Amino acid sequence: MKPFDYIRPATVAEAVAAAVQPGAVYLAAGTNLLDLMKGGVSRPDRLVDVTHLDGLDGIETLADGSLRIGTLVSNADLAHDANFAKSYPAVAEALLSGASAQLRNAATVGGNLLQRTRCAYFYDTASRCNKREAGLGCDARDGENRTHAVLGWSESCIATHPSDFCVPLLALDAVVEIEGRNGRREIALDALHRLPANTPERESALEPGDLVVAVRLPPAARGFATHARYLKVRERTSYAFAVVSAAAALRIENGKVAEARLALGGVAAKPWRARAAEDVLKGVTPTADAFQEAAWRALTDAKPSGDNAFKIELARRIVVRALTLAAAGTPARIPALPASPFASTSGAIHA
Amino acid sequence: MPELNLSSSPAHLRHGSNIGQPLTRRDGVLKVKGQATYAADNHPPGMLFAVMAVASIARGRVTSLDVAAAKRHPGVVDVMTPDHKPQLAIDPEIKTNPFVFRMEVLQSDEVRYANQPIAVVIAETLEAATEGAVLLAPRYETLPALVGLDAGESYVPPVVGVGNPTENHLGDVEAGLTAAEKQIDAIYETPPQYHNAMEPHAIVAAWNGDSLQIDMPTQGLMLSLARVAELFGIAHDKIHIRSPFLGGGFGSKGLMAGPPVLGIMAAKLVGKPVKLVLRREQMYGPVGHRAPTRQRLRIGTDGEGRLTALDHHARTVSSTFDDFYEPAADASHTLYASPAIRTSHDAVRVNTGTPLFMRAPGEATGSIALESAIDEMAWACGMDPLAFRLKNYAEVEPITGKPFSSKALRACYEQGAARFGWAKRSLQPRQMRDDAGLLVGWGMGTATFPALMFQAEARAVLRRDGSGAMEIGAHDMGQGAWTALAQIAADELGLDIDRVEFKAGSSDLPDAGIAGGSAHTATAGAAIHSAGAAVVAKLADLATNDERSPLFGAGNAGVIARDGRLIRRDDETRGESYVEILARAGVAEVEARGTGAPNPAAMEEYAMHAHGAVFAEVKVDPELGQVRVTRMVGAFAAGRIVNPHLVKSQLFGGMIWGMSFALHEEAITDRRSGRIMNANLGEYHIPVNADVPPLDVITVEEHDPHVNALGIKGVGEIGITGSAGAVANAVWHATGVRVRRFPIKIEELLTQR
Structure with a gap:
C-alpha cells in the first residue's frame, strides 16, 4: 500500500482544516475506502480519521419533529434503533438489506452516503474510467454492463450509485448537514450526488474539506410510517448490491393517496427520485392500474446503456410491487429477509 | 516379513466400532481456537x-x-x-x-x-x-486477446480430462435419432468458474x-x-x-x-x-479454474419413452500454451441406458490460465446439461422426470456394458422422492404457487461420480505401552481426514481411537497419493487397512508362535484384534493384550507398512460409480424473476460411510455448490481485454447463508465388495452433480421458461408475467 499520513483530529474544525489539502480523504469505518486503497483505486496522501470526534454518533429528535442522525452512527445501530425503525421503517429495511452484518456493524451513515460506485471498470485500474481519472475514457460503455445505469447516464460514465440507505432517505426528503471551510451548511440529499454529464469524476456537491456531520429527516417523513417499504432485487439474498431497488412511501387518507414518495436504486449515478410518478399518484385510489401508470412515469426517460434493457422493465415491475407493498401497510416488524421479494415466505418472521 | 497388500483379499476383516461413528472433527477445537497452523x-x-x-x-x-x-x-x-x-x-x-x-x-x-x-x-x-x-x-x-468459446478455429483435442478418449461411440446415434418418435436438440452453456x-x-x-x-x-x-x-x-x-x-x-x-x-x-x-x-x-489466473462449455444434446426416444439415442457434444477451451479439457460430455457414459450413445468434444484456445481440476471436473458441467436435457426429454414424452429416469435406468454401464460393482440408485430415487414428496408434483410447469403467490417448482437430477482409487502407503506401529501409531502423508482439506482416517486406523489397529497416534500432513510420512478424485478416504483408508493388518499379523506371530501365550497355536484359526487385545477367532474367551505380548517378547514395538492401490482385475470386470438423486424446490417471483431455492433433498449411495457426520457435511457442500452452479457462479470476462471483471468475493457470487435452504441428506446403504477393501466410494464431488440440474429443472417447472445458459439470471425470467 502507498504510505500515507494518518491524522486523528480532536475537533470537527481541526478535521476540516486537515482535510482541505489535496490528497486528503476522510476515514470513517473504511469499509469502502480501505478496499479502494488496497486495490490501488484510491491512493490518498493523508487519511483524516473522524471516528474519534465527539458528538457525531447520536440519534436525536429535534424540537420541530425532525430526526437528526450523526454521521458516525453505524448502519446496524441505526437500523436496530427501535424508535427509528418504527418511524422510518423503509429506511431501516433498506439498511438491513445492505452489505453483510459485519459490514453494517462498522459502516457509518456518512460513509454510506459517500461510498463509491461498484462499477467493475472503476475498480479495475487496468481499465479506462473517467470517474477514476478524468478524461481517460469509459471501458464500461462497450464492456460487461448488464448492471449499469439506465437513467441519467452519459457517454462519459454509466456507473450506478450502490447505496440502499440513500434510496428511502431520498424519498423522505432527507437533508445533509455539512461542515466546511466556511462553516456549516445544509443541502438536500437530492443535491448531494451528481449525475455524471461530462465530469463523472465529480461525484458530489462536496468541496475539499467538507465533512458530512449529520443527516436529517424532516418532520413530514414520519407521516409515511404506516405505508413504507423498500424492495431490492439482487442476485443473492445477502451481500449483493441491488440490480434495481425501490423505496415507496404513501400517506393514505380516506382511501386515497394523499402523498406518495418514490425513489429508485441501482439505476443511476445517484439515488433516483421519481417525482413524476409521485405526482400521478396524488389524490388517486391506490390500485394496480395507478401503480402501473406511476411505474411508466418513473421510467419514461430510461434508456439502456448496454446489455441492460431488462433493468428498465425490471424497474417498472419493482415500482409496482413496492407501491403495492407500501399500500398494503408496513409489517409490524422488519422481515427476516429485509427488502427481499421473498420476505413474506422465508419461514422466519422478523430480522 | 514382507509388506502386505491386503486390499483385494483381506485376511483380517475386523471392523471395530470406530468406522461408522459420527465423530465430530478431532481438529475442530484447534480450528475454533485459531491454533490450527495453516x-x-x-x-x-x-x-x-x-x-x-x-x-x-x-x-x-x-x-x-x-x-x-x-x-x-x-x-x-x-x-x-x-x-x-x-x-x-x-x-x-x-x-x-x-x-x-x-x-x-x-x-x-x-x-x-x-x-x-x-x-x-x-x-x-x-x-x-x-x-x-x-x-x-x-x-x-x-x-x-482470445476470449470465449468462439475465440478461434476449433480443434479436436487428443484426450479430455485425464487421458479419457475425446470421443466415444456405442451403436448408431444417427439411426437412433432417425428412428425416434420424439426428439430434443438443445444447447446449454456453462460459464468459467474460478477457485x-x-x-x-x-x-x-x-x-x-x-x-x-x-x-x-x-x-x-x-x-x-x-x-x-x-x-x-x-x-x-x-x-x-x-x-x-x-x-x-x-x-x-x-x-x-x-x-x-x-x-x-x-x-x-x-x-x-x-x-x-x-x-x-x-x-483468477495461475491456479486453475473450470473452463466454460457449450454443450449440445440430441436425444431421441421411442413411443414409450425409452431412449433410442443420446448424443452429447461439448465445446470447451484450453489455454494457448497447455492442454486440459473439461470432459463434460463424458457425463453421458454412465447414467441412462441407450442403444446408441455418442460423446464428443472440441475446443478452442483462449488467453486464460490453463483450466484445471475444479470439484467434479467434467461431471459437474456435463451433469447440469445432461440432467436438463433429460428433463426436457421427459417433458417432450409427457412423462414425470423420475418415471422417465426409471424407464431408462441403466442396469449395466451403458457405454461399456460392464456390470456395476454396486448401484443403489433405485433406492436413492425411492428414498429421496419419498422424503421430498415428489409424488405430488404437477406434470405441467407453472402450476404450483404458494400462499404468497410465488411460483413453486420441483426439479430433480441424478448424481454420479466414479469410484476411483490411487496409490498410497501407510506405516503402522503397535507399542508396548498399549498405544499405537498410524503414519500416512494424508491431506485434510477440511473434509475431515484427521478424523475419518484416524477412525479407520483405530479399527485396523484394534485400539480405541484415543490410543492411536495418527500422523498426517507431512512429506516425511509415507506417500498418501493425492487427495483428489473423491478417492482419498478410499485410497489412504486402504493403505491404513493394509498396514494395520500387517502390523497385527506381526504381533499375532509373536503370540501364536510362543507357547507361553494363550494364543499359542492359533495361527491357523486366526486372531482378531479388538480393544488392544488379540483373541482367537474361534474362541473369543482366549486372548491376550498387546501389552502382554510385546512385554513377553521383549520388544518396544512392532511396525509394518501397507499399501492401497486400485485393483485392475476388478476394474476390468466392473464399472464403479457412486450414485445419487437430488430433488429441489424453488420459488420464483412471477413478476421480478428472482429465484430462491427453498428445499433440497439428496439421497446418495456411496458405499461404506466412514463418518456419517463428515459425509453429510461433504454432501451439503456439494449440493450448495450445485445450487451455486445453477444460480450464482460466473466469472465475467471482458470480451475485449480478457480480464476478469469480478475477481473478488463481493462480485463473484457464491451463495451466502441466507441463500441456503434447509438441506436434507440421506445416505443410502450400499455394500460394495469390489471397489476396495473397505467398500468406500467417496463423497467429495458427487454432491455437486445432480444438484445443479435439479435446481435448473425446478426453475423450469416453476416458470415454464427453460433457461439453457447458466447461471440462470433474473432477466431470463422476466419474459412472462
Whole structure:
C-alpha cells in the first residue's frame, strides 16, 4: 500500500482544516475506502480519521419533529434503533438489506452516503474510467454492463450509485448537514450526488474539506410510517448490491393517496427520485392500474446503456410491487429477509 | 516379513466400532481456537514477504518494469524478474509426466493471460512489497486477446480430462435419432468458474544450504515434492513439506502451480525465508479454474419413452500454451441406458490460465446439461422426470456394458422422492404457487461420480505401552481426514481411537497419493487397512508362535484384534493384550507398512460409480424473476460411510455448490481485454447463508465388495452433480421458461408475467 499520513483530529474544525489539502480523504469505518486503497483505486496522501470526534454518533429528535442522525452512527445501530425503525421503517429495511452484518456493524451513515460506485471498470485500474481519472475514457460503455445505469447516464460514465440507505432517505426528503471551510451548511440529499454529464469524476456537491456531520429527516417523513417499504432485487439474498431497488412511501387518507414518495436504486449515478410518478399518484385510489401508470412515469426517460434493457422493465415491475407493498401497510416488524421479494415466505418472521 | 497388500483379499476383516461413528472433527477445537497452523501462519525468523506483480493484459509481452522505483521504496529488498532470478534445473515448459502443467515462473517476458505473474517484489513488510509491486508500473506490447468459446478455429483435442478418449461411440446415434418418435436438440452453456477456497494459495519457503523447508497447502504432498525436486534440481530427501491443514482445495491445490514455485525462487534469491500469499484476485489466473462449455444434446426416444439415442457434444477451451479439457460430455457414459450413445468434444484456445481440476471436473458441467436435457426429454414424452429416469435406468454401464460393482440408485430415487414428496408434483410447469403467490417448482437430477482409487502407503506401529501409531502423508482439506482416517486406523489397529497416534500432513510420512478424485478416504483408508493388518499379523506371530501365550497355536484359526487385545477367532474367551505380548517378547514395538492401490482385475470386470438423486424446490417471483431455492433433498449411495457426520457435511457442500452452479457462479470476462471483471468475493457470487435452504441428506446403504477393501466410494464431488440440474429443472417447472445458459439470471425470467 502507498504510505500515507494518518491524522486523528480532536475537533470537527481541526478535521476540516486537515482535510482541505489535496490528497486528503476522510476515514470513517473504511469499509469502502480501505478496499479502494488496497486495490490501488484510491491512493490518498493523508487519511483524516473522524471516528474519534465527539458528538457525531447520536440519534436525536429535534424540537420541530425532525430526526437528526450523526454521521458516525453505524448502519446496524441505526437500523436496530427501535424508535427509528418504527418511524422510518423503509429506511431501516433498506439498511438491513445492505452489505453483510459485519459490514453494517462498522459502516457509518456518512460513509454510506459517500461510498463509491461498484462499477467493475472503476475498480479495475487496468481499465479506462473517467470517474477514476478524468478524461481517460469509459471501458464500461462497450464492456460487461448488464448492471449499469439506465437513467441519467452519459457517454462519459454509466456507473450506478450502490447505496440502499440513500434510496428511502431520498424519498423522505432527507437533508445533509455539512461542515466546511466556511462553516456549516445544509443541502438536500437530492443535491448531494451528481449525475455524471461530462465530469463523472465529480461525484458530489462536496468541496475539499467538507465533512458530512449529520443527516436529517424532516418532520413530514414520519407521516409515511404506516405505508413504507423498500424492495431490492439482487442476485443473492445477502451481500449483493441491488440490480434495481425501490423505496415507496404513501400517506393514505380516506382511501386515497394523499402523498406518495418514490425513489429508485441501482439505476443511476445517484439515488433516483421519481417525482413524476409521485405526482400521478396524488389524490388517486391506490390500485394496480395507478401503480402501473406511476411505474411508466418513473421510467419514461430510461434508456439502456448496454446489455441492460431488462433493468428498465425490471424497474417498472419493482415500482409496482413496492407501491403495492407500501399500500398494503408496513409489517409490524422488519422481515427476516429485509427488502427481499421473498420476505413474506422465508419461514422466519422478523430480522 | 514382507509388506502386505491386503486390499483385494483381506485376511483380517475386523471392523471395530470406530468406522461408522459420527465423530465430530478431532481438529475442530484447534480450528475454533485459531491454533490450527495453516501455511501462512508460519513465521520463521528473518522471514521476508513476497508479493507478485501480475499482468493486466491477457496477451502480449512486458516491455518494461520500473525495478528501480520499486527498489527505492523503503523496505523493498529485491525484485525478481525474468532478468534477475535463480535458474531452475529444468525448463518448466517441459512436461515430465501427464500431471505436470506449464506454469509462469518468470522464464520470459511473454504474457499468456491476465493475472499472470510478471515479477515478484520481496520486502521486509507485506505493505512495502505490495507497494513495490505497484511501483513496477509495467508497460506492455499488447496483442488482441482470445476470449470465449468462439475465440478461434476449433480443434479436436487428443484426450479430455485425464487421458479419457475425446470421443466415444456405442451403436448408431444417427439411426437412433432417425428412428425416434420424439426428439430434443438443445444447447446449454456453462460459464468459467474460478477457485475461491477460503484459504488462498500460500507458501512459506526457507532454504538451509541445499535443504528446503516448505509450508504450503497441498492436496498432493509427494507430487508437489517431486515437482519441486525436479525444478530446483535437489534430492527428494532434501525437501520437507508441511501441509497439516488446507483451507479448502477443490482441485486447485493438487498440482504444483506457479505462485508457490515463485515463493521458493524468491527465498533462494534473497537467501532468507520468504512468505508468498496470493491476493484473492490473483486466484483468477495461475491456479486453475473450470473452463466454460457449450454443450449440445440430441436425444431421441421411442413411443414409450425409452431412449433410442443420446448424443452429447461439448465445446470447451484450453489455454494457448497447455492442454486440459473439461470432459463434460463424458457425463453421458454412465447414467441412462441407450442403444446408441455418442460423446464428443472440441475446443478452442483462449488467453486464460490453463483450466484445471475444479470439484467434479467434467461431471459437474456435463451433469447440469445432461440432467436438463433429460428433463426436457421427459417433458417432450409427457412423462414425470423420475418415471422417465426409471424407464431408462441403466442396469449395466451403458457405454461399456460392464456390470456395476454396486448401484443403489433405485433406492436413492425411492428414498429421496419419498422424503421430498415428489409424488405430488404437477406434470405441467407453472402450476404450483404458494400462499404468497410465488411460483413453486420441483426439479430433480441424478448424481454420479466414479469410484476411483490411487496409490498410497501407510506405516503402522503397535507399542508396548498399549498405544499405537498410524503414519500416512494424508491431506485434510477440511473434509475431515484427521478424523475419518484416524477412525479407520483405530479399527485396523484394534485400539480405541484415543490410543492411536495418527500422523498426517507431512512429506516425511509415507506417500498418501493425492487427495483428489473423491478417492482419498478410499485410497489412504486402504493403505491404513493394509498396514494395520500387517502390523497385527506381526504381533499375532509373536503370540501364536510362543507357547507361553494363550494364543499359542492359533495361527491357523486366526486372531482378531479388538480393544488392544488379540483373541482367537474361534474362541473369543482366549486372548491376550498387546501389552502382554510385546512385554513377553521383549520388544518396544512392532511396525509394518501397507499399501492401497486400485485393483485392475476388478476394474476390468466392473464399472464403479457412486450414485445419487437430488430433488429441489424453488420459488420464483412471477413478476421480478428472482429465484430462491427453498428445499433440497439428496439421497446418495456411496458405499461404506466412514463418518456419517463428515459425509453429510461433504454432501451439503456439494449440493450448495450445485445450487451455486445453477444460480450464482460466473466469472465475467471482458470480451475485449480478457480480464476478469469480478475477481473478488463481493462480485463473484457464491451463495451466502441466507441463500441456503434447509438441506436434507440421506445416505443410502450400499455394500460394495469390489471397489476396495473397505467398500468406500467417496463423497467429495458427487454432491455437486445432480444438484445443479435439479435446481435448473425446478426453475423450469416453476416458470415454464427453460433457461439453457447458466447461471440462470433474473432477466431470463422476466419474459412472462
